[in-house]
Amino acid sequence: MYLQDIYIYPIKSLGGIRLEQAVLEERGFQYDRRWMLVDRDGQFLSQRTIPQMALIQVAVADEGLKVFIKNQPEDYIIVPYRPQTNDLIDVQIWEDQVKGQLVNQVCDAWFSKILGFPCQLVFMPVSTSRKLKPKYAVNGESVSFADGMPYLIIGQSALDDLNSRLNVAVPMDRFRPNLVFVGGDPFEEDHWDKVRIGEAIFKVTKPCARCVMTTVDQQTAKKGKEPLKTLATYRTVNNQVMFGQNMLLLEGEKVKVGDPVGIEKK
Structure with a gap:
């Protein structure tokens, strides 16, 4: 078995980026979901209710994240890697309320125009600690x-x-x-407890429960019934449809495409 693809999603629920190698951090890959769009109440936004977010693509550039519309790449904005304000607001992501740092008004205006309603872009500063639930954490990890x-x-x-x-x-x-x-039987990852990828070791924490977001075509933003309808026929556990496994990092600094994947513990 070996690593075929690495993906990051710098701004939650927007287009992802495939990388050849990536830096490992406790909270996830470097740049992965460190930014998030919220509404006026600080509630996080996602494709679950706003499928057109799928049409907004992100790329890593020298000066910051380049964000653009997939079919209109000339309409873009640069999101600086460091927020240009010191303003912290309360943001809600599922049951967690944490502090998000406002990036700048230019970004807020651009995203509000694209989505058609007022929203704000926030960054997760180092000072914000969103702890994993104790039953999944090994060393009090944050996400x-x-x-x-x-x-x-x-x-x-x-x-x-x-x-x-x-x-x-x-x-x-x-x-x-x-x-x-690549390699192994279908759903091989269901049976892992610890896995080594290259020099890194991960702890498998729980299966990933899937939602309607899987039914959004990432190129057109159109919603359908599949693949959730078919998955539900053979991947339902306790009324949740499972596909993929969640993990946390135990040790390691980076991974790259082609790294061998080995089971440390089943």
């Missing part, structure tokens, strides 16, 4: 603005298995993994 865990891994064979059951195949971007590996 970014990701839904719940620092890392998500999926086997390519799991997607191949799903696509063999669908009339129209879906790409991996429906599931927003951080790490995709």
